[in-house]
Every structure is written in C-alpha cells, then in structure tokens.
Amino acid sequence: MAIFYFSFILCFSFFSSSLSIHSISITDSASLYLSPTILFPDYQKMLKSFRIYMYTPPKPFSFTSPVESLFFSSLKNSPFVTQDPEDAHLFFVPFPSDLSTRSIARVIRDLRMEFPYWNRTLGADHFYVSCAGLGYESDRNLVELKKNSVQISCFPAPDGKFVPHKDITLPPPANTHATQAPANRTARYRGFVKYNGVKESALINDLRSASDFLMETEPSDEKTLVDRFANSEFCLFEYGADTSGIGEALRFGCLPVVITDRPIKDLPLMDVLRWQEIAAFVGSTVNTNSGLKGVKRVLDRTCKDDTCEGMRRLGVAASHHLLWNEKPEPYDPFHMVVYELWLRRHTIRYARSEWI
Template sequence: MAEHLQSRQMASFMAPCAPLLLLTLSLCFYGVIQAKPLSDLTSPYLSPATFPASYQKMLKTFKIFAYIPEKLQPFGTAVESLFHDSLLKSSFITTNAEDAHLFYLPFPHDSSRNYRGIVRLIRNLRTDFPFWNRTLGADHFYVSCSGIGMNSDRNIVELKKNSVQISCFPTAEGRFIPHKDVSFPHLNDQHLHAPPGNGTAKYLGYLNLNGSGDQNGKLESTFSNELRGDPQFLVESEASDPALYAERLSSSKFCLFFYGGDVSGIGDALQFGCVPVVITERPILDLPFMDVLRWSEIAVFVGAGGGVEGMKKQLGRTCEGDRYERMKNLAMVAGQHFVWNSSPQPYDAFHTVMYQLWLRRHTIRYARWESI
C-alpha cells in the first residue's frame, strides 16, 4: 500500500513544474506511468476500488486516544479549533489507550514558536505514559497550521521527525515532511449556492487577487497585469459578495491560484466545477488529501517559467477532446471532501483528514497489521 501511494504521489509531485514532454519522460524514467483501468478515468480517487470499503472500515474500527491538558489555550485558527472539537466529540475517541491506533497531542496556541511548552508536554508524556517511549512518537499526531520547524531539543527532534503533523495548505517551506505529514484545506464559505443558468462558461479563467500575500507579489503582478487585458480572463482585486462570487466560479472554466499565496478558494472552485489552476515556481508536496485524490485529474499545475502564454497553451491542451469535461466532473466529486461542517458529515473534510490518519496507522504498529 505504501509503495502504491508513493508511486502515485510521485506523479502528482512532478506534474506542476515540467513541460509536457519532459514530464512524460521523467515519469517514465521513475516508472510511475501505468496503464489505468477504465474505472480510474471516471474516479478522482487514487484507489477507487478500495477507498469505499477502507473508509467504512475506518468509521467502524479507528480509535484515537487524546491527551487532554488541564488547561488548553485556544487554537490560532478557526479550522484548527473545528478539527479539534470535531475529533473530541467523534466516535473515534477512546478512553482505553491500549485500544488506540494513534495518539492525539493538542498543542497550545502558536505552537510553531512555543517550543518550551511543547518540550514540557512531551517530557511529561515520557514520565506519565508509556506510549511515547515505545515508538518515539511515531504513532502520535498533532495539529499546527503554521507547522513546526526544527530545533535541537531531543523532544522537538522526535516530534518533527516521527509524529504526524496536520497543517494548513500551503505549509511554510521546510515545515512539511511529505511521506509523513498531511495538510487540510481552509474553511469553505458555506453560504455559496450555485446560481441558476445553463452553466455555460463566460471566461476561460478567473483570478481573484483579494487577500493574496506578499510571497508571490512579483509573480502575481506579472500574471495579473497580462491577464487584465485579455477578454478570456476575469481578474478581480476586491472581495465579492457570496452570490457574485458563486456566479464568478460557475461562469469560469478555470480558477487561478498562486501556490504560496491565498489558496483558500480551491475547495470552492472544485465544488463549482471551476477546475483549479495552480501556478507554482517549485514542486508541490503538501496538497490536501494527496493519499486520497488523484490531483492530476482534478486540477492543472502550471510552472511559472512559461508565463501567461505558457499557461494559456496548457489550458488549451486541457480543453481538447473530452478532457476538460471529465476534469470538471471529477473536480465536483472531489469537492465534497473540502467541505467543513460544524457537525461532521460523511466524506467531508474532517472525515477525509481522519482517513489520511487511518492510512498512517501502520507506520509503527506492525503487531496490529490489518488489510487496508
């Protein structure tokens, strides 16, 4: 299973930043291009044959033991708080640590800089419980939207190298370990509703620059300035009200995002069938749900080096034949996994995060090996 996931992930990791011919040659070199059965072409999932049964098994058997501090400071973001509250109220929680597959470490606010508090927490776990020492934290996980950097303290080193980190996409560079960590999407706007109409796209692409950070300032400026004069693209710099925003998503074939900037709208784009286009200057290793979704079939990744013309050529190739309609339909199916609910629902963002943890439950606990 692990080898299967890694080979699938390799294809998605390399897709963003290579021209089509070079990408094909590279993937063939690494041995990850394989003939897909017909069923794969109609599913956004990496393992469409096993995902439903494995998901149901997770719901029935997955158990988490949570360490609850006497006083927990509030989390720094709403999505961290929602995940924490949803987990503690879920049926995944067990009070019998011996039955647990994984152990949850709730961290205080701003854990990325609160190294002293983390060191103290793990030191206490070593003394008060036997579970950390037996795996050096490999069957533990924690939530930190900003991610945790390296530190020379033994406790931080073990945490960073061994425990599963759940962070927000995109994660700061150097604070995410792809084979181990996972990321979850931002909170979605639950007030969005598809407008009435025939669904005909008015624009080839939609770019909303509102809320974009400084990390991609020059790149965003270059792209947006060229696109503003192109009638095929709609570029906005101000926030839209929910109804207008939903209309923009529904009337555009592609929604443009700059990796490292504001990517909070990717989930909205997927749900409305506006195929995400992620513009990046380096490979992306922290996409949400990389163990679940075949990102190459629900989004387009464009290297920044080709500029706007290179992007338009790639979008043109995507629109050839029935590829675009297939991507749009698969994107809308995948969009259900990006929805956060105050009360978790089947296959939503909370349960998909839990499923990624479920896939990691065998990292160390070989004695409890089960079929996926």
C-alpha cells in the same frame, strides 16, 4: 479480472448510496481516486474500529485558525475518541497554535515522563495539529515530534515545515455557504484570478492585460464570489498565496489552475485523490517569455479533446471531500483527514517487556 470488477461494483455501489450530493460512474470513480477498490471498504473498517486517545492539555485552549478549530471540535465529539489508551491506534497531542517551541518541548517531555506510550515508538503513533508547522530544532523532544509524529498542517504548509508521505494538510475552509452553482452555467470568463495583492508572480502580472481574464483581490460579497466561480472556465490560484477557494471552484465547475514553480507535495487528501485529474498546474516562471499567450496555450492543452468537461465532472464529485461541515458528514473533509490518519496507524510497537 472478473473478481476485481465484482469487488469494484460492490465498493462503488456502497459509495454511491452514501453520497447524497453527487453520484459518479464507475469509470469516473477509478479516475478520481488513487485506489477506489481499497478506499471504500477500508473507510468502513475505519469507522468501526479506529480509536484515538486524546491527551488532556494542562489547561483549556483554542486554536487561532477556524479550520484547526473545526477539526479539533469534530474530533473531540467523534466516536473515534477512546478513553482507554490501551485501545488506541494513535495518540493526539493537543496544544494551542501560538505555543512557543520551548513550551511544546515541555509538553512532550511531560508526556514522556507521565505516560509509557510516547517511548514505545518515540512518537511515531502520535499526531498533532499546527498550521504554523514545526521546524527542525535541536531539542530531543522537538526532534522526535517533528521527525516521527504526524503533523496536520493547513494548506499550503509553510516552507520547510512539511514532511511528504508522513504529514497531512487540512482542506482550506470555504468562503461561501452556497451549496450549488447557479442554474444554466455559462462561462463568461476564460479565467478568474482571486489574488491577495501581496505575492504576485510575473505570470499574474501578465494576466492583467487579458480582457477575458477577471482579476479581483476580494469579491464584494458571497453571491459575487459564487458568480465568479460558476461563470469562469478556469480559476487560477498562486500556490503559497490565497488558495482557499480551490474546493469551491471545483464545486461550481471552475477548473482550478495552480501556479507554482515546483511540485506540490502538500495538497489536501493526496492519499485519496488524483489531483492531476481535477486540476491543472502551471509554472509561474516557465511562461514568462511568452506571458499571456503561454498560459493560454497551457489551458488549451489541458482542454484538448473536451477533456475539461470530464475534469469538471470529477471536480464536482471531489468537492464533497474538500468542503467542511459544522457537523461532520460521511466522506467529508473531517472523515477523509481521519482516514489519512488511519492509513498511518501502522507503526512499530515494542513488546511490553521492552517498554521504557
């Protein structure tokens, strides 16, 4: 026990000195991270040794999603990229967001014929970025890409196009550039609901009648949006709709409440964060009989014995890992997604004489 505690102290001390935005206690660190004693030293090992080989696309291209583009540009300019494929742990297959499945199959076919690396593991040490995601196709190249390679998707991932424990999601981009909440935070609203006006559950419709819940499709400006996050106890998001504000809600002390009918398997950084410690999850159909009273009971249970303050404190700390920077910083979304790739680097490799 003494050895474990000493190891935890060393790991946490390094982490605290590395994060300039927010420092947390040892107890909070143990609550926020799945394996804090492994995370911090393993992260340092990743920085020193992780190498990724990027295949050169046939012609220059750009991604349609800002978060895909940001990850791609950050990776290209990072020290993780190696020009020596023999030195690589993983291989990145770049292709544009709007490329057809037939064209993607040709990309994999060409890699199979030109390089030996795909055939060593049938793509298990390869990854690609696609917000649209790949479905299950009959073409051999697409089957291997979908089944074996790591897909980096946007959150939330399209239905049926995400494989838990293999695939990864990118934290959504921020809607504001504010770095901190207004001083003297006071919750004027019980809950704030930012909805897209397209897909609405019965629960969302019930909340319209609540005077202490504020609902908006899109606040008029960035300052107003920050004010909503900073002055609400809870921020409600429908899973599958507009969840882009989750990281910002955490930053400004608004406890995220995700409305969903099923367990979520594609939350960002699921290999790192204990999401149940920083967010609440409410079924959209469970409370339809009791409507507004039902959801309020859930929120009351969430905050029983002042647990909400602890969750908000952890949420502020977690937000550093979920809010993108144009230039990557330690432990930010880019580095944490790369860390999730690092965790997936262990693949079966065949002896050289058996390569095909």
